[in-house]
Amino acid sequence: MSREQTTGRFGDRDVSIDPAQAARVLAQIDRDELVAFLQALVRVPSVNPPGDTREVIRVVEEKLAAAGFATLVVGPTPEKQNIVATLQGQGAGPRLAFNAHVDVVPIGEESAWEHPPFGGEIHDGCVYGRGAGDDKASVTAQVMAAIALARSGVPFDGALLVTEVADEEVGGAAGAGYIVQNGHVQADFAIVGEQTFGQICVGERGSAPVKVTVFGKTGHAATPWKGVNAIEGIARVITALREELWPRLAARTHPFLNQSTATISMIEGGVKTNVIPDRASIHVDRRILPGETPERVVAEIREIAERAIADVPGLRVETSAPGGRLAIEADPQSAVGRALRAATRQIGKEVVLTGFFAGTDGKHFASAGIPTLIMGPGDPATAHTPNEWVGIDEVVEATQLYALAALALLGRKGR
Numbered sequence: 001m002s003r004e005q006t007t008g009r010f011g012d013r014d015v016s017i018d019p020a021q022a023a024r025v026l027a028q029i030d031r032d033e034l035v036a037f038l039q040a041l042v043r044v045p046s047v048n049p050p051g052d053t054r055e056v057i058r059v060v061e062e063k064l065a066a067a068g069f070a071t072l073v074v075g076p077t078p079e080k081q082n083i084v085a086t087l088q089g090q091g092a093g094p095r096l097a098f099n100a101h102v103d104v105v106p107i108g109e110e111s112a113w114e115h116p117p118f119g120g121e122i123h124d125g126c127v128y129g130r131g132a133g134d135d136k137a138s139v140t141a142q143v144m145a146a147i148a149l150a151r152s153g154v155p156f157d158g159a160l161l162v163t164e165v166a167d168e169e170v171g172g173a174a175g176a177g178y179i180v181q182n183g184h185v186q187a188d189f190a191i192v193g194e195q196t197f198g199q200i201c202v203g204e205r206g207s208a209p210v211k212v213t214v215f216g217k218t219g220h221a222a223t224p225w226k227g228v229n230a231i232e233g234i235a236r237v238i239t240a241l242r243e244e245l246w247p248r249l250a251a252r253t254h255p256f257l258n259q260s261t262a263t264i265s266m267i268e269g270g271v272k273t274n275v276i277p278d279r280a281s282i283h284v285d286r287r288i289l290p291g292e293t294p295e296r297v298v299a300e301i302r303e304i305a306e307r308a309i310a311d312v313p314g315l316r317v318e319t320s321a322p323g324g325r326l327a328i329e330a331d332p333q334s335a336v337g338r339a340l341r342a343a344t345r346q347i348g349k350e351v352v353l354t355g356f357f358a359g360t361d362g363k364h365f366a367s368a369g370i371p372t373l374i375m376g377p378g379d380p381a382t383a384h385t386p387n388e389w390v391g392i393d394e395v396v397e398a399t400q401l402y403a404l405a406a407l408a409l410l411g412r413k414g415r
Contacts, residue, residue: 008371009188010094013335015408017346021154025403028148034399035127035392037063038140039120041102042129046166048103051174052079053166056102060143060164061085067147074184075166080174082165084184087150089410093157094335096409097185098146098402099176099361100138100193100376101168104131105384112386126389133390134383138193138376139164141395145402156410161187168361176361180368189336190365191405193376194356195383195390198349198397200340201356201374202256203329204363205287208294210301211320212237213281214309218271227276228314231269234280237317238264240308241284245301254289257327257355261287294324325359328366330373335409340373343404347397375401 044056053075061071061083069085107117107130115121115128122128127137146162163185167175179185194201214234219227245262252260262284269280286297302319309315331337332353344351356362356374365372377398378390 008331008334010335013094013409014413015335015339015342016413017342017404017408018411018413021407021411022346022404024154025148025152025407026400028151029144029396029399029403031396034140034144034395035122037144038127038132038136038395041136041139042120042127042132043118045118046103046131047106048167048169050079051103051166051170053081053102054079057081057083057164060102060139063143064147064162067150069146069150069162072184074179074182076174076178080166082163082175082179084179085162087146087160089156089158090412091157094188094409095159095161095186096336096406097161097163097187097190097365097370098142098193099163099165099190099365100142101135101165101175101361102139103166103169103175104134105169108386114387125393126391128387128389130388132388133195133378134388135168135193135376137378137390137395138398141377141398142193142402145399145406148399148403149406154407155412156407157412158410160406160410161185165361172361172364176364180364187365187370189334189409190362190370190372191336191340191402192360192362192365192372192374194360194374195378195380196356196375197379198375198377198394198401199352199354200332200337200344201354202332202337203290203327204356204358204360204374205257205289206292206325206327207359208286208288208292208297208324209322210284210286210298211281211322212284212301212305213279213318215316215318216276216278217314218278219276221274221276224276227278228312229276230280230315231277233309233312233315234267234269234282236308237305238282240304241301244304252289254355256353257289260289260292288327290327290329293326294321325363328363328372330366330371334371336371336373339405339408340375340401342408343401346404347400349397
C-alpha cells in the first residue's frame with residue numbers, strides 16, 4: 001500500500017496496480033473500435049439548446065449493454081435523457097462513477113468550419129467535429145475503459161458506474177443534477193471527464209454573478225443639472241471596483257485554482273439620446289475560490305458600490321445575484337486521487353495536479369458529498385470553436401487512464 005497519507009472514506013484502500021492485471025485490461029482497448037465509437041457519437045447532433053440526447057444516449061446504451069452492463073436511461077423530459085450503466089464487482093468495496101456529457105454547443109457559422117461539424121472526419125491523427133473534444137472524447141474514453149475492464153475478466157470489488165448525461169452546457173440540472181438528486185447514482189467517488197490534457201484537476205472555481213444597478217433621475221439632456229445621471233454613477237462604481245476590488249482578488253489565490261477574478265461583462269442604461277439616464281447597470285462575472293460564498297461576494301460588491309456614489313445626491317444602488325455556485329475541491333490524497341496518480345504513473349506519464357478553468361458537472365457530485373476529480377483527453381482551448389478536434393492518441397491515453405484508475409481503486413490485488 002502507498003505510504004502517502006490517506007484520508008476520507010476508503011482512505012486505507014490499497015490502490016497499487018498489479019502489472020499483470022493492468023496488461024489484461026489494457027489489452028482489451030481496441031484503437032479502431034474506440035475511434036469508430038467516437039466518430040459515431042460526433043455524427044449525432046446533440047446540440048444544446050434544444051438539448052435532445054435521445055439518439056446519442058441510445059448509441060451509448062447499445063455499446064454498454066452489449067458488454068454486459070446493467071443500463072438505466074432516465075431524464076426529466078423525453079428529450080433530455082441520461083444513462084447510468086453499472087458493472088457490479090464480486091465483493092463489497094468502493095463504488096466509482098465515471099461521468100461526462102453528451103450534449104454539445106451550437107456550431108455557430110457553418111462557413112467557418114473547414115470540416116463538416118457533424119462529420120467525425122479524421123485528419124492527421126485527429127477527429128474533427130462539434131463535441132469531438134467537448135465532451136464526446138471523454139464519453140468515448142470512459143465507455144471504452146469500462147468495457148475493457150469488463151472484457152478483461154479481472155476480478156474487482158464494489159462497482160463501476162458509467163454516467164453519460166445531457167444538459168451540462170446549460171448547467172446540468174436535467175443531466176448530472178437530475179441523476180444525482182433522484183438517487184440514480186450511488187457512488188463513493190466520481191471522475192468527471194473534461195478536456196484537461198489528461199492532467200488531474202482537483203477542483204474548479206465557483207461562480208457568483210452580480211448585477212449592480214444605479215438609479216438616478218430623468219430630465220432633459222440640455223439641462224443636466226435638473227436630473228441625476230445614473231450612467232455617470234455606474235462609471236463611479238466601475239472605477240471603484242477596479243481600484244478596490246480587483247487588487248483584493250489578485251491577492252486571493254489557490255495552489256490549483258489560480259485566483260479569484262471579476263470581469264465586467266455587460267453594461268446597459270439610458271432612456272433616449274436627449275434624456276438624462278435614470279438607470280444604468282453592469283453585470284459582474286465573478287469566479288470564486290473555496291471559502292468564498294456568493295452571499296459574501298454580493299455584500300462586498302454592494303459595499304464598494306454604495307461608497308462610490310455616496311457623495312452624489314439622488315443616486316442609489318441595488319445589487320442582485322442571478323444564481324451562483326460554490327467552488328469544489330477534492331482531496332488529492334483521497335482513494336480516487338491516489339488511484340488516478342497510480343494510473344498516471346503506470347503509463348509513464350508525469351503526474352500533474354491542477355484545477356479546471358471553467359465549470360463542470362463535478363459540482364453536482366461534489367454537492368452530494370462525493371469526492372470528485374476532473375480528468376479527460378484534449379485541449380480545452382478547442383472547446384466551442386469552429387473545427388473542434390481531439391487527438392486520437394489523447395483519447396487512447398485517457399482510456400488507459402480511466403481503466404487503470406478503476407483497476408487501482410476497485411481491483412482485487414494479486415488475483
